[in-house]
Amino acid sequence: MIAEIIVDVSAYPIDRPFDYGVPQHLEAVIECGSRVKVPFGPRKIIGYVTGLKDESEVDEGKLKQIDELIDLEPVFSSELLTLSKRLARETLSYEIDALQVMLPAAMRAKYEKFIIVKEPEKIEDAGLMAFFNGRTRVPLKQVTDSNLLKAIKIYADKGIVTVDTAISQQTKVKKVRTVRIMDASTLTELEKAIHPNAKKQAEMIKWMLGHAGKTMEAAKLLNETGLTNTVLKALIEKGAASERHEEIYREPDAPRLLDTPIPLQLTDEQQKALKAVNEASDKDKAETFLLHGVTGSGKTEIYLRAIKHVLDKGKEAIVLVPEISLTPQMTSRFQERFGSLVAVMHSGLSAGEKYDEWRKIHRREVKVVVGARSAIFAPFENVGIIILDEEHESTYKQDDTPRYHARDVAIWRSEFYGCPVILGSATPSLESYARATKGVYTLLELSRRAKNQSLPAVTVVDMRDELKEGNRSMFSVQLADAVQKRLDKKEQIVLFLNKRGFSSFVLCRDCGTVVECPNCDISLTYHRANESLKCHYCGHEEAVPLDCPECESEHIRFFGTGTQKAEEEISKLFPEARVIRMDVDTTRQKGAHERLLRQFSEGKADILLGTQMIAKGLDFPNITLVGVLAADTTLHLADFRAAEKTFQLMTQVSGRAGRHELAGEVFIQTYSPEHYAIELAKTQHYETFYNLEMLARKQYGYPPFFYITLIQFSHEDLLKVADFADKATRFMKSNLSQDTVIIGPAAAAISRVNNRYRYQCLIKYKKEPKLIETLQQLIKMYRTNWLKEGLLMTVDMEPASI
Numbered sequence: 001m002i003a004e005i006i007v008d009v010s011a012y013p014i015d016r017p018f019d020y021g022v023p024q025h026l027e028a029v030i031e032c033g034s035r036v037k038v039p040f041g042p043r044k045i046i047g048y049v050t051g052l053k054d055e056s057e058v059d060e061g062k063l064k065q066i067d068e069l070i071d072l073e074p075v076f077s078s079e080l081l082t083l084s085k086r087l088a089r090e091t092l093s094y095e096i097d098a099l100q101v102m103l104p105a106a107m108r109a110k111y112e113k114f115i116i117v118k119e120p121e122k123i124e125d126a127g128l129m130a131f132f133n134g135r136t137r138v139p140l141k142q143v144t145d146s147n148l149l150k151a152i153k154i155y156a157d158k159g160i161v162t163v164d165t166a167i168s169q170q171t172k173v174k175k176v177r178t179v180r181i182m183d184a185s186t187l188t189e190l191e192k193a194i195h196p197n198a199k200k201q202a203e204m205i206k207w208m209l210g211h212a213g214k215t216m217e218a219a220k221l222l223n224e225t226g227l228t229n230t231v232l233k234a235l236i237e238k239g240a241a242s243e244r245h246e247e248i249y250r251e252p253d254a255p256r257l258l259d260t261p262i263p264l265q266l267t268d269e270q271q272k273a274l275k276a277v278n279e280a281s282d283k284d285k286a287e288t289f290l291l292h293g294v295t296g297s298g299k300t301e302i303y304l305r306a307i308k309h310v311l312d313k314g315k316e317a318i319v320l321v322p323e324i325s326l327t328p329q330m331t332s333r334f335q336e337r338f339g340s341l342v343a344v345m346h347s348g349l350s351a352g353e354k355y356d357e358w359r360k361i362h363r364r365e366v367k368v369v370v371g372a373r374s375a376i377f378a379p380f381e382n383v384g385i386i387i388l389d390e391e392h393e394s395t396y397k398q399d400d401t402p403r404y405h406a407r408d409v410a411i412w413r414s415e416f417y418g419c420p421v422i423l424g425s426a427t428p429s430l431e432s433y434a435r436a437t438k439g440v441y442t443l444l445e446l447s448r449r450a451k452n453q454s455l456p457a458v459t460v461v462d463m464r465d466e467l468k469e470g471n472r473s474m475f476s477v478q479l480a481d482a483v484q485k486r487l488d489k490k491e492q493i494v495l496f497l498n499k500r501g502f503s504s505f506v507l508c509r510d511c512g513t514v515v516e517c518p519n520c521d522i523s524l525t526y527h528r529a530n531e532s533l534k535c536h537y538c539g540h541e542e543a544v545p546l547d548c549p550e551c552e553s554e555h556i557r558f559f560g561t562g563t564q565k566a567e568e569e570i571s572k573l574f575p576e577a578r579v580i581r582m583d584v585d586t587t588r589q590k591g592a593h594e595r596l597l598r599q600f601s602e603g604k605a606d607i608l609l610g611t612q613m614i615a616k617g618l619d620f621p622n623i624t625l626v627g628v629l630a631a632d633t634t635l636h637l638a639d640f641r642a643a644e645k646t647f648q649l650m651t652q653v654s655g656r657a658g659r660h661e662l663a664g665e666v667f668i669q670t671y672s673p674e675h676y677a678i679e680l681a682k683t684q685h686y687e688t689f690y691n692l693e694m695l696a697r698k699q700y701g702y703p704p705f706f707y708i709t710l711i712q713f714s715h716e717d718l719l720k721v722a723d724f725a726d727k728a729t730r731f732m733k734s735n736l737s738q739d740t741v742i743i744g745p746a747a748a749a750i751s752r753v754n755n756r757y758r759y760q761c762l763i764k765y766k767k768e769p770k771l772i773e774t775l776q777q778l779i780k781m782y783r784t785n786w787l788k789e790g791l792l793m794t795v796d797m798e799p800a801s802i
């Protein structure tokens, strides 16, 4: 028997399976999808079996054998193997990357170099001897001293030590050691035989007599007796007890139950939507629904009931939520309804916890997974429904290889299982809404809030006026007054400050003008190095104006504010307020999100100040005021989706206020109050926004009217990267059709990262049958030649942002 195996040699420019012989003893157990260890060159590495056959083209003498089968059960079902092929093809990635992205990090192939001491007695270097300290296998990374390294090299030349690569299991199955104590008569017999000098053993046996027949954790036994493991081991040896190592799961923090009441009666709109979804699942129909409903309209309740419907039929459910700050409350609601049938997968878990959740799914011990993007690969084999909540979120797009969108993968899997997909959002992506209006997706609308609460009153504050009044603070007079009022009433406040993307723009504080590219309808990016403004789509460049091209004011300069600065201003304006700041800096630690949110929900702070991570999901009854400190930061992102992102954010942020009994109020501060994305966020008129934004997209040829592919280049040498980008662009131009628009190459929005210069090229097309093939050729040139010259190139079909 011959196995086709994909091995992890990403640096290797060949992307195909290798043939290996299957040793006889493995023939009966090996399957497609099995994880194995194989020799590759001088190393032993992990691979995945993707095919089994009788004959190989490789000479029998040259054919290597599989070393070891790692798991008894295959890690990939045939469905996931097929999916990985499609994933690799559609994202132009290596197959190994498409396979590994489906597994928890703990299971991915990882290599570590080890020093193997072959003839320890021949080592004379005292330092080295002390370092090895009797060990014969030491991780190379532990050698941090150059003298030791030199000594090791000398002995390696003589063959006394070798350096070998081995697979390190980054995270193992967690086991607990338990001890079963024998019955009293056995113990009494043994007690008699114990040597009078072995006092400790006698002491432990006495204790055991009081616990005869019991099973307990070894650690507990040692703790209670106060005796050492050596004593316990001696007694186990003598037969006083037996020990076992049992596999256990690492439990992430226990869910915090919210006691969300289960509504007895769905609204008419909810009923209609649920019926449509359930009908599709009863017909085993792969139908994609776009569930468009304002915040609080009862979308989650529909998810819960649609899941119940498929669980009753013995099927499984996958629920994706965009960010971990959202998951505590969301997961709690799923756990309340479905209890221990729920697995949770998100980036807040440790590698070990994720591995354990994965195994629960793989072993069918759970039926529902709630998780972030990668949970779309949950190894269920009878999927009955897939749900993407907040489907417009860009976190569903992976920005590293393989560059997949969870929405696409959801639809591929639903096609295999014949099951519905629900895409839910208050502000659907333009792409999804366009598909729904064309009938590719089925549109389901929830136009009212479930408990009939009114949407909060939204006030847009014109910051240009503040400057005229001489107020230079980040807080307008109106917002500051509103904050003070809530503080007096002991109600809670959320203040939102979107971190400006990584790029920055130039804004006139008198009239709100932002300098834009004449060709591309996006903000120009400010480059400090040569005081210039550049378009990172087309390369257009101009000098930073000294006064505003619209109103000739001198107050035109680069714009940016941070959460730390905002915190300082808050403490000056409202010294008595208790503030929780939530941004990347304060949430780095594991569990920090949950902790901070819990503190806020328990009323331990008056103000929650944060970046987009607090924009959604929060559902606390006492929040009555939401303030957006600077809507402009998103509005002028150098991205054609800037208006869409602003509308989405403003709508979501507003949705945080007044979700319960207390009425809510929202203030949006901006220098561009007349922009339609901000105007319409006041009333949350999605359809009007959609129609206006579609006009702009059509005029400038952006999605959903055109598809976009982004090629990015980086190199340590500026001239080289420009040269490669130019070569690649010319290659694409000469192979693609006339109707396809190729823009660039141009310097990227962040033109230098980690000492590497970055360029990009944008391809816009409606129908381009030769695109994939041409890109494959380009990638081949890159892998075989350009990579060696220090270039890094990535291709992203339908990037989340440009």
Ligand code: ADP
Binding pocket: 260, 261, 263, 264, 265, 266, 267, 270, 293, 294, 295, 296, 297, 298, 299, 300, 301, 302, 450, 451
């Ligand atoms: P969404 O997911 O659209 O934001 P949710 O499903 O979270 O909305 O519903 C918002 C609130 O309304 C929740 O507290 C939920 O329990 C409640 N709710 C949902 N449906 C109903 C209903 N039919 N009757 C009463 N309350 C409901």
Ligand code: ZN
Binding pocket: 508, 509, 510, 511, 512, 513, 548, 549, 550, 551, 552, 553
């Ligand atoms: Zn101006």
Ligand code: ZN
Binding pocket: 517, 518, 519, 520, 521, 535, 536, 537, 538, 539, 540
């Ligand atoms: Zn441009």
